[in-house]
Amino acid sequence: MSQKKVLMLVGDYVEDYEVMVPFQCLQVVGYTVHAACPDKKSGEFIRTAIHDFEGDQTYSEKRGHNFQLNSTFEDITPEDYDALIIPGGRAPEYIRLNKRVLEIVKYFDTKNKPIASICHGIQVLITADILKERKCSAYPAIAPDINCVGGSYVDIPMDKAYVDGNLVTAPAWPAHPDWLNKLLEVLRKSV
Incomplete structure (x- = not known):
């Protein structure tokens, strides 16, 4: 059996932990992970943002690290990948x-391949119009958007994830252990 490949769609000011942690963790357990950004090439960098929960009404945002892309967006062939990850942060909105x-x-959803989205990454799924009659989690401020497109927002603790078929979603980076574990379970079931 060949090594499974995962595609991450990212952009400037993606949430730092939400790109770095899955990118590195999935490689540790044997997956090939390609991070690609529209209008950028392999070897170029994107800037990340660090979102933290410091007691304010919402998260705070600070400049994070430079994250090096290892794939060129224009060269992506979705058929080559077994799963898709969309981290949160500011990148999903654009x-x-x-x-x-x-x-x-839409390709990943049509083929019932695993799609993992965390925090604001769900904005991409909303715009792709794949959430009708589906249940998912996200950062709580996105709940109205999910419900408006015919999905059902699932209110779970910040450190938990939710699975609905091929969708693996979570509210924010504190859910990484549960989110990545559930993604790995879905990946193992998909062939």
Whole structure:
């Protein structure tokens, strides 16, 4: 059996932990992970943002690290990948404007391949129009958007994840252990 490959769709000011942690953890357990950004090439960098929960009404945002892409967006062939990951942060609000990003999401959903989204990453799934009659989690401020497109927002603790078929979703980076574990379970079941 060949090694499974995972595609991450990212952009500038993606949430730092939500790109770094899954990118590294999935490689540790034997997956090939390609991170690609619209209009950027392999070897280029994106900037990350660190979102923290410091007692305010919402998260705070600070400049994070530079994250090096290892795949060129224009060269992506969705058929080559077994799963898709869309981290949160600021990137989802604008990468969802890219028609090819939406086509890639729809391809994974049509083929029932695992799609893992965390925090604001769900904005890409909303725009791709794949949430009708589906249940998912996200950062709580996105709940109205999920419900408005015919999905059902699932209110879970910040450190938990939710699975609905091929969708693995979570509210924010504190859910990484549960989110990644559930993604690995879904990946093992998909062939």
